[in-house]
Amino acid sequence: MDSISDYLDYEIDENGCWVCTSHLPNKKGYAYITINGQRDGAHRHSFRIHNGEIAKGQVVRHTCDVRLCVNPSHLILGTNAENVQDRVDRSRSAHGQGINTSKLTDEQVEIILRGRDTPASFFANLFEVHSTTIYRIRNGLTWAQTITEKGLGSIAQAY
């Protein structure tokens, strides 16, 4: 039987995600591969190989939220509407917990500052905050105390 590992390489992370390492993500964060002439998301191919066909109008959703994950046990069928609703729910709950700066740790702020060549959107996705938050940190507008304590002022101002 075919396995998704015949078509791409992945690394298993601490959550059991099979994170695709052989193909770069597209703008939306999904890896695309071609199998038997069919170009589709790697996670969708993985679902097909391990669970069978995807019915028309159905989308393959990640229970783990890791778009590069191709672990078939992290993939479920759903509708696009459910997918959108999930994202809305998540962003609402993130706001409830005090999204933006209070959610970040000193370490994350340091990583953001040191990763100056990395797009803000990358860190925004990684730490589940708004891109604006990343810009504000980079410009020294928030987290000023951490920036000073860690001696990162020169990096912050260099942005």
Ligand SMILES: [Zn+2]
């Ligand atoms: Zn996963």
